[in-house]
Amino acid sequence: GDSVTQMEGPVTLSEEAFLTINCTYTATGYPSLFWYVQYPGEGLQLLLKATKADDKGSNKGFEATYRKETTSFHLEKGSVQVSDSAVYFCALIPTGNQFYFGTGTSLTVIP
Amino acid sequence: GAVVSQHPSRVICKSGTSVKIECRSLDFQATTMFWYRQFPKQSLMLMATSNEGSKATYEQGVEKDKFLINHASLTLSTLTVTSAHPEDSSFYICSARGQGVYEQYFGPGTRLTVT
Numbered sequence: 001g002d003s004v005t006q007m008e009g010p011v012t013l014s015e016e017a018f019l020t021i022n023c024t025y026t027a028t029g030y031p032s033l034f035w036y037v038q039y040p041g042e043g044l045q046l047l048l049k050a051t052k053a054d055d056k057g058s059n060k061g062f063e064a065t066y067r068k069e070t071t072s073f074h075l076e077k078g079s080v081q082v083s084d085s086a087v088y089f090c091a092l093i094p095t096g097n098q099f100y101f102g103t104g105t106s107l108t109v110i111p
Numbered sequence: 112g113a114v115v116s117q118h119p120s121r122v123i124c125k126s127g128t129s130v131k132i133e134c135r136s137l138d139f140q141a142t143t144m145f146w147y148r149q150f151p152k153q154s155l156m157l158m159a160t161s162n163e164g165s166k167a168t169y170e171q172g173v174e175k176d177k178f179l180i181n182h183a184s185l186t187l188s189t190l191t192v193t194s195a196h197p198e199d200s201s202f203y204i205c206s207a208r209g210q211g212v213y214e215q216y217f218g219p220g221t222r223l224t225v226t
Contacts, residue, residue, distance in 0.1 A: 004154075032213070043115065044204070044217035089155070093213060099145075099206075101154040 002027045006090045006102025013080055013109050021075040021105045023064075023090035031092040033057075033066055033073040038087045038104070047075075047088070080109045113139045115207050117218035124195055124225055132190045132221045134205030140185040141207035145215060146178075149202040161188055195225040 007022040025031065032051045036044040048057030053068035062077045073090060090102040114137040124130045134144060143162050147155040159175075161167040161182035169175045177199075179191040188207075192199055202222050206215040 036217070043117075043219035044206075046214065098157055098160075099155070099215065103154050 002031070002092065002094045002100050004090050004092055004100050004102040007105050008103065010106040010108060013107070015082055015109055015111050016079045017109075019075070019077040019080045019084075019107070021088055021090075021107070023073045023075065023102060025071050025073065025090075025092050025100075027071075027092055027094045027100075029094055030068075031094040033064070034091040034093075034099075035062070035064055035073070035075050036089040036091060036101075038089065040086070044089065080107070082109045082111055085109050113137075113207075113209075113216040115141075115205065115216045115218040117203075117205055117221050119221060120219060121222045122224070124223070126196055126225055127194055129191055129193045130195055130223060132192075132203055132205075132223070134188045134190070134207065134218050136186045136207040136216070139207075139209050139216075141188070142185065142210040143208045144182055144188040145206045145208070146180060146188075146190050147204045147206070149204060149220070155204060158190075192223065195223070197225045199223065200225045 003026045005024050034049045035047040037047045038044050048059040050057040050066035056065045064073050064075045085108050087104045087106045089104045091099050116135045118133045146158045149155045158173045159167045159169045161180050163182050167180035182188040204220040206217045208215045
């Protein structure tokens with residue numbers, strides 16, 4: 001069935017370090033892929049998305065490229081800030097309604 | 112962007128009682144709302160999907176008589192956990208979607224603790 005496998009955390013980085021959070025998926029057809037972010041005490045917010053192969057989603061310095069050949073959608077940021085500390089969820093919608101979420105990766109950025 | 116609120120943010124109740132959680136779309140009409148449950152260090156698990164004015168569609172394994180969902184208006188859906196037990200303790204998150212779009216907007220979640 002459809003599923004998302006996400007890098008386990010927690011991840012702790014120093015400010016200005018490079019971030020990669022791995023995400024791979026299993027799905028039939030051509031799903032849309034998403035990264036959501038959850039800041040402490042808040043709801044999930046859409047960070048970026050990609051709807052077809054080779055699309056690159058980007059927002060706030062974060063990027064992820066839809067790689068159909070490797071079924072991956074890794075999240076990257078070149079230089080993290082303390083304000084990026086949050087939990088990041090990879091997700092997909094294969095077709096229709098239902099989101100499939102990864103387990104979430106907690107990121108802490110220290111000054 | 113679109114805003115979804117949940118109330119309460121935290122609730123503690125005694126075993127055997129019922130508790131209601133509200134999910135509201137504040138600035139758009141939510142034709143479809145979704146209820147998720149999140150266990151510690153686990154994924155969000157979809158519990159049910161509700162369309163305004165219709166009965167909710169429950170995912171396999173979710174007891175519809177225990178988790179009552181009502182979506183009576185385009186801005187409000189409620190989840191009532193009936194006869195709550197400690198194993199129902201969890202983080203419940205709702206999301207909402209407008210007509211003709213697939214993007215969902217998530218509420219901040221409700222932490223339920225059953226003692």
